[in-house]
Amino acid sequence: MSADDNLRAVEAGVTRDLRDRQTYAGYLHLDRLLSAQQPLSEPEHHDELLFIVQHQTSELWMRLIIHELDAVLSALSIDDLGPAQKGLARVKQIQRQLFEQWGVLATLTPSEYVKFRGVLGDASGFQSLQYRIIEFQLGNKNRQMLDVFAHSPADQERLRRVLEAPSLYDEFLRHLARRDYPVPADLLDRDFSEPHRRREDLIPVFKAIYDAPKRDWEAYELCEELVDVEESFQLWRFRHMKTVQRIIGYKRGTGGSSGVGFLRAALDLTFFPELLDVRTEIGA
Ligand code: HEM
């Protein structure tokens, strides 16, 4: 065998007899994973598989984001900034992946989608538990979202726990307070199920950090990481809205909302408003 044969020799050491061994497919449970794509259209529409895979891969990446954000929240709560930073860096890369993934779905045309949209019934991404958990972890709290999970008490309970727990911003502000930044006291122990509302008196905290980055580089860097995560999240929302617009135009959503208008309204939501507001004050 040589390079000219265009064949690679399988080395003698390669394990070939995998009876009673841990295997690739076994470890990854590929039997379950790869049998979970079940198109409902009849006759089966070619593009329904794309729709299913796009959503399932998104849910897998969201599973990892939740796992990483859980670790980031714990790290912040014990002032362990290194691991928090590392976790956010990973989250950012996953977000980039989720953003790029829209390009695949954008190859689905309106003519193709209408052919199987009917099989979706009342199902909608609006009902994604993992998406809502991430929004809550990041701070877009909204108790009304619990209603959507009344049909599934275990899911509803899981979401309620995240709703009532401190968000990333809450944990960051508590960390800054422990480092003697003048974070307003009422923000440190509040009803965490409420969204954070923009506060003028937080801006001096961030201004102190941004005016002298070298004095507290860790805090400065974490501020920038949070802004990155917020921006990536908004980019995902924007591209979802644009993809929806090109595929269903201004039809109502299967979840019952107005569709594109409803998705556009989410672009006004913000996770860390003062971290953006402070930029207006820098150098002033
Ligand atoms: C053909 C592709 C898609 C269309 C036409 C579409 C359409 C919509 C519409 C109209 C809504 C508003 C709720 C409703 O009334 O249904 C919505 C919400 C949502 N969709 Fe999609 N979507 C698509 C793909 C995706 C994909 C791939 C994901 C990834 C998981 C996704 C996740 C979501 C989420 C999380 C929401 C809730 C957003 C919010 O509350 O702001 N969608 N979608």
Ligand SMILES: N[C@@H](CC(=O)c1ccccc1NC=O)C(=O)O
């Ligand atoms: N809301 C979409 C349907 C939809 O996209 C969907 C349906 C079932 C499972 C996931 C979905 N994705 C995002 O909303 C629509 O109105 O066409």
